[in-house]
Amino acid sequence: MEPERDPLLAALGALPRRSPDDTVDQATRRAALAELEHPVPESLLVRVAISSALTLVTLLYLQWAVLAASSLY
């Protein structure tokens, strides 16, 4: 049977479409337009992630060094 002639699929095709509510609608429009007009380069995201990780490691090392030094005295 051709799917287009299946009354079940025809009934499914007649189901009403739904819309997001106004808040979601406006937020989505704004977010998408902002993304298009001010794209964040992925390379920048990678650089930010790497530098954040390095900073964290450095801070943890400094904390350990301070604790280790203070335990000596």
Added chain:
Amino acid sequence: MEPPAGPGQADAEIVAGLRAGEARALTRAYGRYRERVYSFLLRLCGRAADADDLFQETFVQLARHARRLHPETDLRAWLFTVARNRYLSHRRTALWRRLRLALFSSEVPAPAGHETPHEATAFLGTAQRLERALGELPPPQREVLLLVGVEGMEQAAAARVLGLTEAALRQRLSRARARLRTLIPELVMRAGEEGKGDRDGT
């Protein structure tokens, strides 16, 4: 070159505009597919709150990839593929969350789309019965019916969205239709048992 089935001239223009980074093209794409993508996600998720998030992510993803779209992109298939991928990712997270809850709590929340028992529904008409039956289908069967039945997508395009061969899609579609047919008479019987609301509402 003949355009691929589905997108049409309007979509080709939108894709060209998106590749050029035009806000107007994005607005056109949003206006054209807003309700279709949202309806798909809402029926797939079964929860408006989840659909809202995934809907926004889908269009932000379109904006992010606008300049990198291939000129021949089937915009509709692209959007539905992204929406579905977002849903799958969301579902994996939700399953993991439920698993953790099951491990640490005796109370397990109901899966999406089944948050209300059938007796809570008045079954007012065919559309409601269909919506309810769709919600009871396993996600793989639901999504194929949403794309081919509700969205009216060609089988080849739906197969691309779902990452299936056309033969596999036909098989899944056939099973989904058979399953839906078995569900709807049950729902009609339930409605009949529970009251006269069915005919009054249609």
